[in-house]
Amino acid sequence: MEIKTLGVVGAGQMGSGIAQVGAACGLTVIMNDVQDAFVEKGFATIEKSLGRMAKKGKLTEQEVKEILGRIEGSTSLQDMAKADFVVEAIVENEEVKLNVFKQLDDYCKEGVILSSNTSSISITKIASATKRPENVIGMHFMNPVPVMKLVEIIKGLATSEETYQVTRTLAEKMGKVPVPANDFPGFISNRILMPMINEAVYALFEGVGSAEDIDKVMKLGMNHPMGPLALADLIGLDTCLAIMEVLHKGLGDDKYRPCPLLRKYVDAGWLGQKSGRGFYTYE
Ligand code: CAA
Numbered sequence: 476m477e478i479k480t481l482g483v484v485g486a487g488q489m490g491s492g493i494a495q496v497g498a499a500c501g502l503t504v505i506m507n508d509v510q511d512a513f514v515e516k517g518f519a520t521i522e523k524s525l526g527r528m529a530k531k532g533k534l535t536e537q538e539v540k541e542i543l544g545r546i547e548g549s550t551s552l553q554d555m556a557k558a559d560f561v562v563e564a565i566v567e568n569e570e571v572k573l574n575v576f577k578q579l580d581d582y583c584k585e586g587v588i589l590s591s592n593t594s595s596i597s598i599t600k601i602a603s604a605t606k607r608p609e610n611v612i613g614m615h616f617m618n619p620v621p622v623m624k625l626v627e628i629i630k631g632l633a634t635s636e637e638t639y640q641v642t643r644t645l646a647e648k649m650g651k652v653p654v655p656a657n658d659f660p661g662f663i664s665n666r667i668l669m670p671m672i673n674e675a676v677y678a679l680f681e682g683v684g685s686a687e688d689i690d691k692v693m694k695l696g697m698n699h700p701m702g703p704l705a706l707a708d709l710i711g712l713d714t715c716l717a718i719m720e721v722l723h724k725g726l727g728d729d730k731y732r733p734c735p736l737l738r739k740y741v742d743a744g745w746l747g748q749k750s751g752r753g754f755y756t757y758e
């Protein structure tokens with residue numbers, strides 16, 4: 476099936492970024508969220524990102540207009556009936572994702588690939604909510620999507636080789652470098668990244684250093700582009716906690732236990748950049 480229309484479910488920081496790169500490579504995009512306000516926020520994020528690229532001379536004003544013109548907003552999951560390929564990028568919660576995949580399976584055309592941008596949840600489990608497990612796959616973009624080159628591609632137990640090849644080709648068309656990972660909690664990326672972030676939160680919790688100093692050590696000492704606590708704020712502390720919980724439960728090893736301070740911040744609604752406060756405060 477030729478992929479002309481990309482369905483993106485979830486218009487948050489990842490969904491809006493995926494919609495943007497999809498439209499930038501010439502696809503028509505349907506960007507769905509549960510409320511108009513969230514779809515509008517998604518469009519505002521895309522406009523800001525495209526504006527930034529235009530200012531740097533990477534895009535013309537005309538190209539910005541054309542990219543935006545290819546994205547249609549939606550608040551009904553039934554609109555995914557028009558999609559030739561779907562990327563789900565909603566909250567990192569297994570129950571919510573299973574429910575959405577069950578509906579996508581009902582609404583989408585036969586043979587359409589249903590992919591998930593999940594950071595950690597089993598693709599095999601997500602696929603089990605559908606009657607097309609051979610067409611379900613993990614397509615894991617990195618944040619910020621318009622900038623980061625990697626897309627991890629994760630086959631579930633029943634995912635077909637054809638689904639894998641189509642997804643790889645689409646990732647390349649979107650200007651990304653696909654890397655395969657097997658279906659274990661957190662895949663490759665978050666199996667390694669999230670324990671480091673969690674350990675940085677423990678270092679703060681135990682008073683090893685201030686947030687600023689922990690981040691400075693990793694930036695200046697290890698050449699990371701941003702410190703782990705600033706990165707956690709960028710990712711979203713709710714997402715970081717959800718990923719640690721999947722690692723802890725799925726691998727059954729206490730070395731993955733989420734730091735109590737991370738849990739406390741999430742309980743307080745301090746979710747990082749998206750809520751205005753995390754380890755740092757934001758305008
Ligand atoms: N849209 C478009 N362009 C953007 C952008 C956006 N949202 N954000 C940054 N840019 C561009 C900038 O315009 C700039 O472009 P030029 O190179 O042409 O100047 C470039 O990216 C660098 O940006 P800045 O100069 O503003 O800032 P920076 O050098 O500090 O880079 C950063 C910002 C790219 C976010 C960098 O700090 C970085 O790479 N941080 C680490 C990001 C990371 O680790 N991401 C993975 C998170 S984990 C994940 O995603 C998986 C998961 O499941 C949780």
Ligand code: NAD
Pocket residue numbers: 484485486487488489490507508509510513564565566567568571575592593594595615616617618709710711714749
């Ligand atoms: P976010 O909180 O910014 O956005 C999630 C969006 O999903 C919200 O707009 C919410 O309204 C919407 N949503 C929730 N339930 C929905 C439903 N039933 N139908 C449609 N929309 C629904 O989260 P995010 O950071 O964009 O993360 C989304 C997914 O991407 C998660 O699975 C996360 O683990 C993964 N991910 C996140 C990052 C990151 O750095 N934040 C990186 C890679 C992957």
